Amino acid sequence: MxxxxxxxxxxxxxxxxxxxxxxxxxxxxxxxxxxxxxxxxxxxxxxxxxxxxxxxxxxxxxxxxxxxxxxxxxxxxxxxxxxxxxxxxxxxxxxxxxxxxxxxxxxxxxxxxxxxEVYATAWLNLFSLGRLQPGEKVLLHAGASGVGSAGIQLCKAFGNPCWVSVGSAERLAYCESLGAEGGVLRGEQLEALRDFAPFDVILDPVGAKYASLNLQVLALDGRWVMIGLMGGREASLDLAKVLSKRIQLIGSTLxxxxxxxxxxxxxxxxxxxxxxxxxxxxxxxxxxxxxxxxxxxxxxxxxxxxxxxxxxxxxxxxxx
Structure with a gap:
């Protein structure tokens, strides 16, 4: 064959x-x-x-x-x-x-x-490992990707308001059409995620580049589920934030x-x-x-x- x-x-x-x-x-x-x-x-x-x-x-x-x-x-x-x-x-x-x-x-x-692949990934990491409960808030990095598209729709279907980070205004509009509450463009606008925080679960395919911001915008008992390293593999973390917020960092591959x-x-x-x-x-x-x-x-x-x-x-x- x-x-x-x-x-x-x-x-x-x-x-x-x-x-x-x-x-x-x-x-x-x-x-x-x-x-x-x-x-x-x-x-x-x-x-x-x-x-x-x-x-x-x-x-x-x-x-x-x-x-x-x-x-x-x-x-x-x-x-x-x-x-x-x-x-x-x-x-x-x-x-x-x-x-x-x-x-x-x-x-x-x-x-x-x-x-x-994308629905299995989104479900596993948001609802199984991330333990999303109805009403909890979600941040999806790379929200217009295949996994992001699946994640937005699942969040809408199961009662979880979600926000995204994306690469362009067109892709943000696309995510909002699927049910995202809003979001930001990566780069200088990324810090504006604080306006929508705190988030209970972050689904993160980026890794190191967003690590510091993720700690800042996670809620108490927040779950940070990392599924990729598009933004690098080595990061400096303020572990005091991990302790004080009781954050769980979960590495996941399917x-x-x-x-x-x-x-x-x-x-x-x-x-x-x-x-x-x-x-x-x-x-x-x-x-x-x-x-x-x-x-x-x-x-x-x-x-x-x-x-x-x-x-x-x-x-x-x-x-x-």
Missing amino acids: KALQGIEGQLEWVEIPTPTCGEGQVRIRVAAAGLNRADLLQRAGLYPPPPGVTDTLGLECAGIVEEAGAGSRWQVGDRVCALLAGGGMAEQVVVDARHALPVPEGLTLVEAAAIP RSRRADAKAALMAELEQKVWPLFTSGALSPRLERSYPIKDAEAAVALLASNSVSGKLALVIDDSLV
Whole structure:
């Protein structure tokens, strides 16, 4: 089968062995795969897959079940989307059957390919690790990103007012259209977040660059959930603020979590989040899709930091 891999910083559509489908697994004929910043990092050699995971890019996909191993809930022909540790940008992928969910009613396969990774990330870090309670206030850095777009919509759906930091006035307007109360532009305006503070939970993919400000705007018993290091890895912190405010700093990654933990997360999403797609309360926010042959163009657009929402790559246009 063919698969997309990052080789010496370049994307190549290469021939690789077709994986076998075992007990408790499902083989998916991939229609489309979501594109995430992690794919850019892996392409650049900065984010290798966990041990034993394919080098093929792609942390989420959607398609049609072609084979279901013993113990699987799925039937051949089912429309599913899946959370992956890698391998989504290929003609086929084999995944733990518990990490796949039905495509929400009303969504296309391309739209569905853009939801598992970002909604799993947002739910895990805001509601599971961040322990958001109704009415608590949230700050989402990089609010117009895929995870940010999911986070804003989840906050609105579950009664949590949220604010964002973004890179442009257009992206701030986009976030407000999804339900954000307001926000600031990164750079000189970032300090204006104090006007909206204190925040109970901060979802932070930036890291060092925003560390000092995060401490200032967090509430008593605030939770700072760090999911990325786009702004650097080393910071000087005033630990007195951590103590006096009883702040919890939580480092979180999704890709390397154990299979059972991911299965529990996906089951929670199916119960609490998936019905909100059917009702229209949540949306994939797919800005654009590209055919797999134009993957480099899609990567360049995502790297430009001008995307509001998600991008997807269409692997098999006969399915979409």
